[in-house]
Amino acid sequence: MAAMSGGILFYGDAHGEWRPLLRACEEHRPELVVLLGDCDLKRPLREQLRPVLSAGIRVRWIPGGHDASSPEMYDRLWGDSPEGNLHACWTRVGGCVIAGLGGVFKERVWHPRREAAQAVHPTRRDYMRQLPRGDWWRDGMPLRARDAIFPEDVDALRRVRADVLATHEAPSCHPHGFVGNDMATDAVGAGLVVHGRHHEDAGGYTPSGVAVRGLRRAEVFLLRPGDFM
DSSP states (O other): OOOOOOEEEEOOOOTTTTHHHHHHHHOOOSSSEOOOOOOOOOHHHHHTHHHHHHOOOOEOOOOOSTTSSSHHIIIIIIIIIIBBOBBTOEEEEETTTEEOOSBBOBBTBBBBBSOOOOOOOOOHHHHHHHHHHGGGGGGSOOOOGTTTOOOHHHHHHOOOOOOOOEEEEOBBTTTTOHHHHHHHHHHOOOSSSEOOOOOOEEEEEEETTOOEEEOOOOOOEEOOHHHHH
């Protein structure tokens, strides 16, 4: 691979397509890759992205709505790369802080589409409290809820000030977006939101004026050092 040029490379929902990401990493040598969910991995993430990791490029990811669709999908992402999970936490590249909000809003948990709707379950502990033991999976959350967004995830993001928020769901400026995403954006004070899910090269602004960039399926978006320094 060529000499490192730096920057952060965001990758729209892969759905099993990794060739554009591999080509972009070879061309640009970013410091960090952020996967925006719906990976649909056919093999473990570290095996799938071995050329990227072998080049010294860090990989972080947020889950999408497909990544907990089966135990196999879950294990190829969460199980193989738990340290890469950027959901409800953050990382730093040079002078840029990137926070993540992965997963999807679900009516049985929290569904703040056009208003800050009250959550059915504000925390995972609250959700688990109402479940019979037979609904547990691997002594914890059911698989069907592993990709759900809870209000506690947005609360966790209030601990950091981030330059960029990487999300799977879209903010409310998208026709299928969520006010909950706007809340997360404001919680970290981000100046840019990059999201996946809808497979559209879409833009816009949140109600508080934050720029939004939606990515198509398997689309590469490179944020160069000069863009955030």
